[in-house]
Amino acid sequence: MKAIVMLLCMPLLLSGCSGAHLDIFPKLDNPALMHAKIAPELLRQDLDAFVAGVRERHPDFSGYADEAALSQMLEKLKNSITKPMTRVEFFRYVGQLSHAFGDGHSFLIWPYQELNALKEQGETPFPFAVKLTSSGVFVPQSYVSGEQQLPVGSQILRINGVATSDIFANAQRYVGGETAGLRGAFVAERFSHLLWAVYGFISQFDIELLYQGQMQTLHIDSRQSWQRAASLFERPGDDLAYQRLAGNVGYLKVDSFDVDPEEFSDQLETIFSQIVQQRPSALIIDIRNNTGGNTDTATELARYIANKPFRLVSSMTEKLNKDNRGLFGYKGQPGEMQTKALHDYVEPMGKHKGFNGDVVVLIGPVTYSAAIVFATTVQDNGFGLLAGQPTGGFANQSAQGNLFNLPHSQLRAYVATRLLVRPNGNADVTAVIPDLVVDEAFEDLHSAVDTLLQRVLQRFKNRDGT
Numbered sequence: 128m129k130a131i132v133m134l135l136c137m138p139l140l141l142s143g144c145s146g147a148h149l150d151i152f153p154k155l156d157n158p159a160l161m162h163a164k165i166a167p168e169l170l171r172q173d174l175d176a177f178v179a180g181v182r183e184r185h186p187d188f189s190g191y192a193d194e195a196a197l198s199q200m201l202e203k204l205k206n207s208i209t210k211p212m213t214r215v216e217f218f219r220y221v222g223q224l225s226h227a228f229g230d231g232h233s234f235l236i237w238p239y240q241e242l243n244a245l246k247e248q249g250e251t252p253f254p255f256a257v258k259l260t261s262s263g264v265f266v267p268q269s270y271v272s273g274e275q276q277l278p279v280g281s282q283i284l285r286i287n288g289v290a291t292s293d294i295f296a297n298a299q300r301y302v303g304g305e306t307a308g309l310r311g312a313f314v315a316e317r318f319s320h321l322l323w324a325v326y327g328f329i330s331q332f333d334i335e336l337l338y339q340g341q342m343q344t345l346h347i348d349s350r351q352s353w354q355r356a357a358s359l360f361e362r363p364g365d366d367l368a369y370q371r372l373a374g375n376v377g378y379l380k381v382d383s384f385d386v387d388p389e390e391f392s393d394q395l396e397t398i399f400s401q402i403v404q405q406r407p408s409a410l411i412i413d414i415r416n417n418t419g420g421n422t423d424t425a426t427e428l429a430r431y432i433a434n435k436p437f438r439l440v441s442s443m444t445e446k447l448n449k450d451n452r453g454l455f456g457y458k459g460q461p462g463e464m465q466t467k468a469l470h471d472y473v474e475p476m477g478k479h480k481g482f483n484g485d486v487v488v489l490i491g492p493v494t495y496s497a498a499i500v501f502a503t504t505v506q507d508n509g510f511g512l513l514a515g516q517p518t519g520g521f522a523n524q525s526a527q528g529n530l531f532n533l534p535h536s537q538l539r540a541y542v543a544t545r546l547l548v549r550p551n552g553n554a555d556v557t558a559v560i561p562d563l564v565v566d567e568a569f570e571d572l573h574s575a576v577d578t579l580l581q582r583v584l585q586r587f588k589n590r591d592g593t
């Protein structure tokens with residue numbers, strides 16, 4: 128779910144996270160719709176409803192979307208629909224509008240009900256996580272199935288005869304995102320869903336690989352059971368993991384803020400108790416793969432490295448609609464834009480619980496939403512150094528996703544209703560730029576070497592003269 132839940136609820140801003148417009152994955156009222164053929168004229172109405180629904184709710188529709196290009200795309204898609212379609216078939220048309228909104232928090236969700244039904248019938252989606260880089264598509268984690276292995280660092284060239292470069296170029300149209308780089312990162316994160324939703328690939332996969340200079344092929348079917356192999360820094364499935372590295376450096380991987388706040392708080396308390404005991408000279412916090420979640424968890428992590436009271440956001444603008452006006456519409460009328468400065472500061476954890484040494488936060492193109500809010504909090508308050516590559520999303524985030532269904536297909540759309548401004552008040556439309564920019568090295572990708580991590584560790588080593 129972390130691919131979807133991005134800054135959905137922000138208690139520090141306003142309450143009110145309840146209601147059908149905040150339910151991300153509801154069931155279909157009529158499951159028979161999954162098998163129905165929907166008439167072309169109704170599908171065209173759904174296309175119009177998708178654009179109108181986003182326009183009605185988004186706080187800066189014209190600032191994010193190229194309205195002229197969107198209008199042309201809409202008419203082209205409407206003209207191309209000439210026969211009845213199922214929801215899955217229709218998604219391959221209407222879903223192409225997602226990228227045109229230019230916002231990672233505004234897009235059409237894949238037909239998850241149909242995919243869930245296939246899984247219940249024993250069908251298996253693509254089993255591997257993938258990482259998109261400027262040098263190609265790689266497997267960032269080793270996998271095993273019985274005696275078969277897929278080593279970390281394998282480059283995936285083709286799937287079922289389709290080049291992965293073509294898959295990403297096509298699938299990035301079906302996700303939201305301010306930049307093509309961010310949309311590519313979201314395709315990588317939702318890869319198994321989109322392979323099925325866009326291409327129909329499920330259960331059977333013929334993969335062409337390049338590993339250590341050698342071409343290989345791998346056939347996968349539903350009889351196999353591929354599992355992630357444990358790595359140096361993590362156990363399979365961990366979104367939060369701590370490791371002490373050579374040179375007395377702590378490494379904290381935080382792959383998601385979309386976790387239960389109380390559970391996350393308990394995990395952080397345990398980890399930082401260990402950090403306080405070990406007293407590392409520096410701490411690396413890795414949020415390169417973190418696409419966000421809610422700000423409670425981001426705030427809690429920031430408290431452990433803060434040396435002064437801080438705020439995550441300086442101001443917030445919200446566009447009201449029929450769903451988010453509050454009880455009896457007390458907030459105002461649909462279409463109203465309401466802006467407020469935020470003056471609530473959060474206290475640091477304190478020197479006996481928090482970390483007082485040097486902090487480096489690793490960011491990259493996929494760092495997004497609440498993870499961007501965390502990164503700008505660190506940078507604007509001077510809590511640490513940002514290192515890596517610029518984010519694919521903007522430093523000032525959209526937020527508070529509302530959801531609505533298209534009237535006839537009942538496909539579900541997710542759209543932002545708020546705009547946030549970073550702690551220092553700079554409202555410029557720009558990516559988060561690291562203090563230390565480090566590009567990935569092609570040879571390191573093939574050798575499963577983490578270029579950025581090694582560069583930061585070398586920086587600490589040079590600083591300490593060791």
